[in-house]
Amino acid sequence: MTDTETFNADPKGYERLIAMIGGPALCLGVGVEGTNSYGAALSRRLAAAGYTVHEVLRPKRSVRRSDGKSDPIDAIAAARSVLAGDGISTPKASDGWCEALRHLIAAREQLVTSMTAISNCLAGLLTTAPEGIRERYRSLPSKRRIGKLAACRPSGGIVERNVLPSLKTLASSWRELHDRADVLECRMRQIPEENARPLLDVYCMGTMSAPNWPSSAATTRNESAPRRRSPSSAAPARCLHPAARPTGTG
DSSP, rough: OOOOOOOSSSHHHHHHHHHHHOOGGOSOOOOETTTEEEEEEEEHHHHHHTOOEEEEOOOOOHHHHHHHOHHHHHHHHHHHHHHTOOSEOOOOOOSSSSHHHHHHHHHHHHHHHHHHHHHHHHHHHTTTTTTTHHHHHHHHHHHHHHHHHTTOOSSSSTTTHHHHHHHHHHHHHHHHHHHHHHHHHHHHHHHHHHHOOGGGBTTTTTTTTGGHHHHHHTTTGGGGGGOOTTTTTOSSSSSOOOOOOOOOOO
């Protein structure tokens, strides 16, 4: 270890770091923690400058307890991991269709999570709603119930006139989120269709699992490769996740 320095996490800070490291020919490699999260921008800049970037793991708790926790200590640990070749891996590519698909998946998962929360809230409010409202809507299938509530016209006493607008607002929000999730899902299906159509022929490979496959395919041996469907197979073409089922990152 020759020196430690602190750099801002912005373009100017990245340029200062590159100037301190020197040319790529003089550097064995750069260890970065969180190359697919907080270290993503730094990893992209280093890779563009010609450096070999390695994903390094966070120090174990036992090591952190004995050595302490600080940015310089973590930086030294990352450099030692690269030199020893211990606990390092190749960062995921962030400039191709996989990265685009991951962003769409993350956004859709948040929408689906919100839809689930709204649906649960509707069920809870209907449980304690006045008898007439509860009996009118509670026995309906979930999607039909939401459609009926979104189109209802509040009436009745003071409780009914305020319960129904609450339920109507939630139902309308659920439908809006559902429409937005459908738009994202259409885009999600287009990306592998246009960029990796043969990948979708792998048994049980779908839109959700496709972005994780290329990163592991390079290390998969031929004899352990996933099975492809035979023409006579009765298995479903793909295991696509339904719109109402949520599935991050390291």
